Structure formats: C-alpha cells, structure tokens
Amino acid sequence: MTCSICGKNSLNSWMKFKENENIKYLCSxxxxxxxxxxKFADVINQDDFTKDPIPFCNFNKPKKIVSEFKFLSxxxxxxxxxxxxxxxxxxxxxxxxINEDRTSYILEMINMSNENYxxxxxxxxxxxxxxxxx
Numbered sequence: 001m002t003c004s005i006c007g008k009n010s011l012n013s014w015m016k017f018k019e020n021e022n023i024k025y026l027c028s029x030x031x032x033x034x035x036x037x038x039k040f041a042d043v044i045n046q047d048d049f050t051k052d053p054i055p056f057c058n059f060n061k062p063k064k065i066v067s068e069f070k071f072l073s074x075x076x077x078x079x080x081x082x083x084x085x086x087x088x089x090x091x092x093x094x095x096x097x098i099n100e101d102r103t104s105y106i107l108e109m110i111n112m113s114n115e116n117y118x119x120x121x122x123x124x125x126x127x128x129x130x131x132x133x134x
Contacts, residue, residue, distance in 0.1 A: 005027075014032070015032060019038075069091055
C-alpha cells in the first residue's frame with residue numbers, strides 16, 4: 001500500500017478511505033493533516049478510530065509505580081538484624097531488576113557520602129585531639 005501523500009510503501013496503512021470512488025491510503029496522522037478534509041463516513045477502517053480520525057491514545061494505561069524502597073548506607077545496614085538484612089538484600093535485588101542504572105548510581109552516591117562523612121569525622125576528631133595538647 002502506498003501513502004497518497006508521502007508515497008511511503010508499507011504493508012499496513014494508518015487509514016484507508018474512499019475518495020471519488022477510489023480507495024486511498026494514508027500512512028500516518030501527519031499525512032492525514034496534510035491531506036484535504038476527509039469525511040469520517042469515507043473512512044473504511046472506522047473501527048481503528050474512536051470518533052474522528054485522530055491518533056489512538058490509551059488513557060487506561062497503568063500508572064508507573066514509583067518505588068518506595070529506601071536505600072541504606074553501609075553503616076545503617078550493619079545495624080540491621082539478620083532477618084531485616086535478608087529482607088533488605090532481597091528488596092535491593094528487586095530494585096536492581098527494576099532499574100539497574102538508577103540503583104547503582106544511588107548506591108554509589110550513598111557510599112561516596114559515607115566516605116566523605118568518615119573523612120570529615122576523622123579530620124574533626126584529629127583537630128579536637130590536637131587542641132587538648134595545648
């Protein structure tokens with residue numbers, strides 16, 4: 001089937017319609033806009049459209065579920081009981097399956113902040129001790 005507007009060949013057409021007793025095809029909504037007015041009564045594949053020839057939109061799509069998983073630092077994980085740690089690791093694996101890149105990034109950032117915290121803590125601790133010597 002060849003689009004009446006752009007000439008694109010395809011096995012499926014977006015719209016099939018009658019024009020002056022000839023059957024014509026359109027490949028997309030963009031070509032439909034470029035075409036002169038087409039009456040809905042002339043559309044052969046009316047079942048593919050709701051009321052007017054517009055792109056199909058599925059308004060009943062399920063909403064994206066936002067994860068409520070709370071990432072823990074190494075220090076926080078070490079304070080968990082064995083059962084809590086097991087549940088946390090299980091949920092962390094599920095989080096990896098949902099979005100590996102995001103999970104890796106967050107864990108990397110948590111570990112970086114822990115390292116910075118430990119460095120700052122040690123530096124402050126050293127400074128406090130040096131004041132005691134005076």
